[in-house]
Amino acid sequence: MGVAMRSGHQPAVPAVPDRTTPGRTLAGRLPVCGLPAGRQTPHNPAARAARGRQAQRQGLAAEGRVAQALAQAGWRIHGRRVRTAAGEVDIVAERDGLLALVEVKSRGDLRKAAEAISPRQQQRLLLAGAILQGENPDWGRRGMRFDAWFVAPEGQLHHVPDAFREMG
Known part of the structure; x- marks a missing residue:
């Protein structure tokens, strides 16, 4: 089972291939952002734990912003941080019978x-989607897609609907 990257338009920036799979990238579908990469902290366990807590808070805040944007656009939020045997899905939402499994990423810039x-x-999200549809047969009667939402530190949101899909 492979994954096909979706692209409905020419990217605003050149794509940077994923290191493990040539030609597979979401970064090429983003506008140039120009944000600094952020500071690196020297390795020590306390600093690493603090960075982890900060990243978790930022991730929760980003997911909250995306869930709010989805709700304002008429999507019904079935759940946030939905756990399956395949792993966690950040947001599960539905509108007009279309189920969206949403992955939210917040980094120093949109490309990262x-x-x-x-x-x-x-692949994990594809499997989680199959599990969720099996457990909730009323969800996604018109289909399912995988959306990506990217959140920059200043709050800029970028949505990539149908970001990837299973190859037949």
Whole structure:
């Protein structure tokens, strides 16, 4: 089972291939952002734990912003941080019978956020989607798609609908 990257238009920036799968990238579908990459902290366990807590808070805030944007656009939120045997889905939403499994990434810039959705993670989300549809047969009667939302530190949101899909 492979994953096909969706692209409905020419990217605003050249694509940076994923290191594990040539030609597979979401980063090429983003506008140029121009944000600094952020500071690196020297390795020590306390600093690493603090960075982890900060990243978790930022991730929760980003997911909240995306869930709010989806709700304002008429999507019904079935759940946030929905756990399946295949792993966690950040947001599960539905509108007009279309189920969207949403992956939210928040990084120092939008390109880094897009690069964070690896082919392995895409496969995990595909499996999670199959599990959720099996457990909830009333969800997604008109189909299912996988959306990516990228959140930059200043709050800029970028939505890539139908970001990837299973190859037949």
